[in-house]
Amino acid sequence: MRFSLLIVLLCVCFSTTYCAKSKSKSNIKFDTLVWSDEFNNSGPIDSTKWFHQTQIPAGGDWYGGLINHYTNRIENSYVEDGFLNIAARKEIFNDQGEIKAYTSARLNSKFAFTYGRVEVRAKMPTGVGTWPAIWMLNKNIDEPGAYWQKQGFGTTYWPVCGEIDILEHWGKKQNRIQSAVHTGASAGDDVVNLGGRVIENVSNQFHIYSLEWYENKMIFSVDDVVHYEYEPAERNSDTWPFTTDQYILLNIAIEPDIDPSFEESSMVVDYIRVYQ
Missing domain, CATH: 1.20.5 (Single alpha-helices involved in coiled-coils or other helix-helix interfaces)
Known part of the structure; x- marks a missing residue:
C-alpha cells in the first residue's frame, strides 16, 4: 500500500x-532588444542590416507566377523622414534578360536568430494585385540569390526549411491580414496552418504586427490582439523545423491580376525590433 x-x-x-x-x-x-532598425535617417537602406535579393529563380519568374522584378534601386526601397518605403511601381524594366512591367524590392535581413519576439510597425500598400509580406525563412534555405545562401548556409529546400509569415496582405482582400506557417507537412496553396482577421485602415494607419516564437509554439498578433497560434501536437522535422536561425524578409509581390490602373504604392515601415 x-x-x-x-x-x-x-x-x-x-x-x-x-x-x-x-x-x-x-x-x-x-524583453531584451537584440536587433532593430528604426529607420531614423533618409536615403538608401542600411546595407549593414539589409540585403537586396534580386536574382530571379530559374524559369524567369518569381515563385507563384509573380510578374515583377525585385531591384536594388533607391526608387524601390529607401528611407525618408524616418520611415522605410518599399515601393511597387508600374514601369517597364529589363533585368537578367527578362522584361517586366512592374518593379518592387525584396529585402533579406543580415541578422538571424532562434526564438524571440518580432515587432514591426507598418502600413500596407493598396491596389488589387499587390501582395506585401513581412515574413521569415530559415537561413539554411537553398535558394540561389538569397543572402544566407550566398554565405554558404544553403542546404535545405523550401518548404522543409520552414517559413513563418508574420503578415501577408492581398490588395484584392483589402484590410484582411493573415499569418501562416509553412512546413514539409503543410505548405503553399494547400497550407492549413494559418489564421487572420479584418483590420480597418491597414493602409492608412500604422499597426504593430508581432510574432512570439517559443520552443513549442508561435503566437501571431496585431496591436497585441492575437489572431493565430501554431502549436503542433507532435513536433518533428515535418511539423516543426523551427529550432534554428531564421531571418526576416520584407517585400511587395505583384500578382498577375494586378489592377491595370495601378501606378505605385508603398509598404511603409516605422521600425522593426527583435527581442529575446
Whole structure:
C-alpha cells in the first residue's frame, strides 16, 4: 500500500513538473532588444542590416507566377523622414534578360536568430494585385540569390526549411491580414496552418504586427490582439523545423491580376525590433 502510494506521488510530481516546464516555454518574457532598425535617417537602406535579393529563380519568374522584378534601386526601397518605403511601381524594366512591367524590392535581413519576439510597425500598400509580406525563412534555405545562401548556409529546400509569415496582405482582400506557417507537412496553396482577421485602415494607419516564437509554439498578433497560434501536437522535422536561425524578409509581390490602373504604392515601415 505504501509502495503504491509512493508510485502515485512520484507520478503526480513528475506530471506536474513536466507540465510546468512545458508551459514555461510559452511564458518566457522576451524583453531584451537584440536587433532593430528604426529607420531614423533618409536615403538608401542600411546595407549593414539589409540585403537586396534580386536574382530571379530559374524559369524567369518569381515563385507563384509573380510578374515583377525585385531591384536594388533607391526608387524601390529607401528611407525618408524616418520611415522605410518599399515601393511597387508600374514601369517597364529589363533585368537578367527578362522584361517586366512592374518593379518592387525584396529585402533579406543580415541578422538571424532562434526564438524571440518580432515587432514591426507598418502600413500596407493598396491596389488589387499587390501582395506585401513581412515574413521569415530559415537561413539554411537553398535558394540561389538569397543572402544566407550566398554565405554558404544553403542546404535545405523550401518548404522543409520552414517559413513563418508574420503578415501577408492581398490588395484584392483589402484590410484582411493573415499569418501562416509553412512546413514539409503543410505548405503553399494547400497550407492549413494559418489564421487572420479584418483590420480597418491597414493602409492608412500604422499597426504593430508581432510574432512570439517559443520552443513549442508561435503566437501571431496585431496591436497585441492575437489572431493565430501554431502549436503542433507532435513536433518533428515535418511539423516543426523551427529550432534554428531564421531571418526576416520584407517585400511587395505583384500578382498577375494586378489592377491595370495601378501606378505605385508603398509598404511603409516605422521600425522593426527583435527581442529575446
